[in-house]
Amino acid sequence: MITMNFELEEKHKLVRRSVRNFAEKILAPLAPIMDREEEFYPEIIKELSMMNLWGITIPEKYGGAELDSINYLISIEEISRICASTALTVSVHNALGAIPIYKWGNEEQKERFLYDLASGKKISGFSWTEPNAGSDARSIECMAVEDGKDLILNGSKIFVTNGSIASVFLVGTRYQTIDKQRGFTLVIVEKDMVGCEIGPKENKMGMRANPTTSLYFNNVRVPKENVLGKLQNGFKYAMQMLDFGRIGIAAQALGIAQAAYEHSVKYSKGRIQFKKSISQFQGISFKLAEMATKIDAARLLVYRAGYMSDRNKSFPKEAAMCKLFTSKVARQVSQEALQIHGGYGYMKDLPIERYYRDAKACEIYEGTSEIMKLIIANQILRGNI
Amino acid sequence: MALKIVILIKQVPSYDNLEIDKSTGTIVRDGIENVINPNDLYSIELGLNLKEKYNATVSIMTMGPPQAEFALREALAMGADHAILISDPRFVYSDTLQTTLILKEAFEIIKDYDIIICGSQTSDSSTGQVPFQLSEALEIPLITDIFTLEIENHIIKCHRNFGHESQNIEVELPVILRTVSHFNNPRFISLSGIKKAFEKKIQTFAYKTFNFPEYIDGCNKSPTRVVKIEKVEIKRKNKILEGSLNEKIQSLIQIMKENGINNVYSGQKK
Numbered sequence: 001m002i003t004m005n006f007e008l009e010e011k012h013k014l015v016r017r018s019v020r021n022f023a024e025k026i027l028a029p030l031a032p033i034m035d036r037e038e039e040f041y042p043e044i045i046k047e048l049s050m051m052n053l054w055g056i057t058i059p060e061k062y063g064g065a066e067l068d069s070i071n072y073l074i075s076i077e078e079i080s081r082i083c084a085s086t087a088l089t090v091s092v093h094n095a096l097g098a099i100p101i102y103k104w105g106n107e108e109q110k111e112r113f114l115y116d117l118a119s120g121k122k123i124s125g126f127s128w129t130e131p132n133a134g135s136d137a138r139s140i141e142c143m144a145v146e147d148g149k150d151l152i153l154n155g156s157k158i159f160v161t162n163g164s165i166a167s168v169f170l171v172g173t174r175y176q177t178i179d180k181q182r183g184f185t186l187v188i189v190e191k192d193m194v195g196c197e198i199g200p201k202e203n204k205m206g207m208r209a210n211p212t213t214s215l216y217f218n219n220v221r222v223p224k225e226n227v228l229g230k231l232q233n234g235f236k237y238a239m240q241m242l243d244f245g246r247i248g249i250a251a252q253a254l255g256i257a258q259a260a261y262e263h264s265v266k267y268s269k270g271r272i273q274f275k276k277s278i279s280q281f282q283g284i285s286f287k288l289a290e291m292a293t294k295i296d297a298a299r300l301l302v303y304r305a306g307y308m309s310d311r312n313k314s315f316p317k318e319a320a321m322c323k324l325f326t327s328k329v330a331r332q333v334s335q336e337a338l339q340i341h342g343g344y345g346y347m348k349d350l351p352i353e354r355y356y357r358d359a360k361a362c363e364i365y366e367g368t369s370e371i372m373k374l375i376i377a378n379q380i381l382r383g384n385i
Numbered sequence: 386m387a388l389k390i391v392i393l394i395k396q397v398p399s400y401d402n403l404e405i406d407k408s409t410g411t412i413v414r415d416g417i418e419n420v421i422n423p424n425d426l427y428s429i430e431l432g433l434n435l436k437e438k439y440n441a442t443v444s445i446m447t448m449g450p451p452q453a454e455f456a457l458r459e460a461l462a463m464g465a466d467h468a469i470l471i472s473d474p475r476f477v478y479s480d481t482l483q484t485t486l487i488l489k490e491a492f493e494i495i496k497d498y499d500i501i502i503c504g505s506q507t508s509d510s511s512t513g514q515v516p517f518q519l520s521e522a523l524e525i526p527l528i529t530d531i532f533t534l535e536i537e538n539h540i541i542k543c544h545r546n547f548g549h550e551s552q553n554i555e556v557e558l559p560v561i562l563r564t565v566s567h568f569n570n571p572r573f574i575s576l577s578g579i580k581k582a583f584e585k586k587i588q589t590f591a592y593k594t595f596n597f598p599e600y601i602d603g604c605n606k607s608p609t610r611v612v613k614i615e616k617v618e619i620k621r622k623n624k625i626l627e628g629s630l631n632e633k634i635q636s637l638i639q640i641m642k643e644n645g646i647n648n649v650y651s652g653q654k655k
Binding site: 010011013014015017018019021022025026050051052053056060064065066067071075 | 455458459462573574575576577578579580582583
């Protein structure tokens with residue numbers, strides 16, 4: 001008999017417990033300060049290294065923790081429950097930095113980069129978006145032109161997550177051509193290469209503890225050995241990377257929703273108005289019921305996507321559904337949490353308004369909700385009903 | 386020869402959400418998360434420190450239901466080398482004396498050990514009796530409340546705080562050490578530790594492993610009976626002070642004095 005198992009494995013439970021314990025003790029005191037100061041504290045990098053959070057799914061032989069995708073998602077969820085910005089840093093580094101190098105990099109590249117990335121000695125970022133290329137990902141203009149054994153990079157990138165703390169970037173370029181359909185190539189760029197300049201930190205609504213910057217390439221000479229995978233296959237890689245990246249963002253949204261919900265339950269049970277706790281009013285308790293239901297549904301979508309990833313199934317539709325739904329749930333739940341907390345929720349003394357600001361980003365980056373719908377619709381109409 | 390350390394731990398219901406069933410007078414265990422007894426984390430940390438310093442091997446041992454295996458996995462993930470689960474229906478309802486007798490049987494099988502580390506007491510029953518009883522049963526010394534220790538040539542030198550005294554004690558191994566809470570910082574469990582922990586095999590000791598000793602019967606031969614467990618509610622009393630601000634201050638000072646707080650600065654010059 002084939003049975004469906006919704007129970008997490010013991011290993012997953014222990015990962016949740018240990019990352020939660022770490023996040024509550026180490027990240028919780030810093031999260032509000034880093035948000036207020038819009039500063040990522042670099043000492044956290046070392047703490048995250050000791051937890052092996054920089055190479056969650058990377059094999060042990062490259063210094064990773066060699067756990068499965070569900071463990072990765074649980075880790076991101078638990079970090080995000082305390083500090084969504086740090087979850088973003090970790091998620092992007094894992095999904096869009098270390099994992100692609102493990103997946104498509106050659107042995108020499110793995111030797112050169114993967115140890116440092118999995119141990120947190122170096123932080124990575126992914127850089128595709130440009131001023132004129134957001135949702136229209138094919139319209140990037142950053143050029144990589146061949147010159148002997150090197151590629152010469154010219155162009156500029158924006159909204160680079162981990163911008164000022166990363167030293168290794170996977171950069172989306174056009175190889176030799178500006179033909180809209182061709183030439184996409186992923187190049188590993190190191191921050192100290194001559195001509196590579198990191199722009200000032202963006203001033204953001206949420207995710208403020210994640211340093212997001214621009215990147216400028218002015219005749220940057222990159223050896224051809226730094227091309228990830230095959231030349232002109234970059235778009236395919238990027239799309240696959242983003243499928244996995246998206247479920248990380250969904251896990252991040254899930255963590256935010258969970259935090260907002262837990263705060264709401266606690267606050268509404270303790271807050272006395274009209275001589276009873278406000279949780280005893282249907283106007284509040286029904287909100288809690290809605291929150292719990294939505295979070296549960298979102299969590300099932302997130303873990304299902306992780307399950308598919310672990311079985312090497314292609315899951316663009318499921319990943320997009322998971323991000324579309326969970327990021328919306330995070331926004332709605334944090335908004336309702338703010339409403340339940342009333343004036344207190346609007347104050348910066350409580351983390352509720354931070355959850356609301358952070359949640360909004362999840363509907364935008366790594367593909368907007370509208371793009372998610374486009375992906376889902378394309379998949380459905382192509383026959384993947 | 387490498388030191389052999391055995392750390393005794395217990396899995397307990399999470400302290401944060403302890404509930405008591407008023408009708409049966411027992412702790413509600415359904416739906417409650419189980420954790421390593423918080424005081425035992427200090428023992429594990431001490432054991433792992435000794436492992437790093439003296440190249441020791443660290444075994445974790447617990448007695449409990451089959452699900453106590455999770456506590457052992459946690460300890461393995463922290464860095465312990467081996468784990469032993471003592472579990473059998475005949476051990477259920479063992480009090481501290483029965484537990485000690487069972488542990489004695491276990492140590493007879495283990496045979497080779499230099500240091501046994503225990504926590505001060507469990508958060509679910511708080512008797513703290515096992516280290517003392519075990520010391521008697523195994524006929525080896527017990528040092529409680531240790532803070533620092535050095536081992537050389539099979540001799541352990543301990544610094545211990547006893548009330549207002551600070552004592553230095555020297556004992557030949559084997560020895561039982563009882564740790565105090567908060568004397569070290571138990572490490573976090575890293576993700577790579579978790580992978581390794583689940584690859585390890587856990588040794589199991591059951592009634593038959595001990596060759597069916599008749600004097601072991603948790604349910605019928607435990608001299609201790611738990612009659613009832615109650616939650617003690619500590620209630621705050623409110624008292625609203627009436628009158629002008631000055632009168633309120635004066636009555637507040639009065640109340641504080643009545644409660645033994647005598648050095649109250651009232652703002653008035655003497």
